[in-house]
Amino acid sequence: MKVPLSKIAHTRSGDKGDTCNIGVIAYDPRHYPVLVREVTAERVKRHFGALVAGEVERYELPNLGALNFLLHQALGGGGTVSLRTDAQGKTFGAALLALEIEMPAEV
């Protein structure tokens, strides 16, 4: 069954220079394996398209049922250099909530 990521996770995003980080947190820790399988660095990169010029890295925090993504060259130069409305990536986490993921029937 296809569902948006918002069904099972919440997010928070922010900046470090021109890198945006997105924390993706499972509401229910039992859904963490679904996040690990479905929300890959490649899919996150594809989701943001031209907004993210660089690579996407993923880190795992099983203790928090969470993943952390680093989106490099994602903020138009970042901070004070960027010409974007969301120069600090504050809303990138919300954008990721629309990602469609496959929910296995058993969970």
Add this chain to the structure above:
Amino acid sequence: MIRIANGQGFWGDWLEAPVRLVEQGPIDYLALDYLAEVTMSILQKQRQENPQLGYARDFPPLIARIARKIRERDVKVIANAGGVNPVACAREVVRLAPGLKVAVVTGDDVYPRLDEFLAKGYEMRDMDTGEPLAAIRARILSANAYIGAFPLAEALDTGAHVVVAGRSTDTALTLAPMVHRFGWQPGDYDKLASGTIAGHIVECGAQTTGGNCQVDWQSIPDMANVGYPIVEAEPDGSFCVTKHKQAGGRVDSHTVKEQLLYELGDPKNYITPDCVADFTSIRLDDAGPDRVRVSGIRGGPRPPTLKLSISYANGWKAIGTLVYSWPRALEKARAADGIVRERLRGLRLEFDEIYTEYFGVNACHGSAAPPNADPPEVQLRIGVRGADKKAVDRFTRELIPLVLNGPPGATGFGEGRPPVREIVAYWSALLPREEIATRVEVVE
């Protein structure tokens, strides 16, 4: 157990927050974080114009406002409000709140020492791009080393009511009282990592007590009176995160997890001047209403280098807007963007970047935004940046004419031409920590 509250997540945060933290219940320490990456350069410019300035000017009046209460309740304040002029900041605190003892931490400002460092062969390459600092030497506006919790703890050891620092890390403000009260040593890696993560959880103020929280945000109570976070720290390193009972907001594992992930890099290697903290070792437990217990944290030794926060002038920018209304608002805004770009080309102006957003359609989320076929209105938002201030200034004259000489239905030009702003960019680099010697002095 000691209670450490955070009443300011950045310079410009809610003015009432620290006052309420002191008045609404028991706390032992009040940490106030005033400095973002670019704040130092703004303060440096202010000090160049007036040698008595260069610090967070909201801070001394705040201390005057809470001076009586912090003495009655024996609350100590720790703040990085000193910016590039912590001594002047401390003197102003004493002037506005006579009788308070203020300890100042200095030594983080390395702006006057950059040439000495370059002569020693430190290249201070940018941690993102790898470029050596020499490439921007002439354009540097400020340079500070991030300092950790130990110099702040030494300042608390003087018995001061208020500790004023310059560029201390945000997390050090919370960790310092633990080092001071529990006698933690640089080799107590796990405890220092615990206090550092406590600092990370509270350093953005209400962002851990319900602010900016996605989880069931409509039901978070009384956000108009949101409580700022309080850490109840134990000598073994474990701690609880909570808030004053009568204050609004919420503290649970959802709000704390969101803040733990905020501005996080590699979770196993959260590097500070005090230790390296491992976020994958954190254990969180909901421990009653508005209370989360945090334990199990592991850490490693502090790095041999300190991070420098350097700001430099990097050209000019301007961002202008026009609003187009239905019907076909987006199509009109796109046509107007095409006209502006063609006219800029015709003028042979050079920019590093021209960037266009359609506010109401894709400004925040780009191509990841859901489709919106025919919105009732769209704001065209065009920004340019470049080294030539004249070119940027010329751009600011190219939007308003479109009201009469472009696609139909343009409005929203009441603000006039957009301002041209200097870009102050940020550079981070590493320096051997033995080059930095901090000092504590007391102002009364």
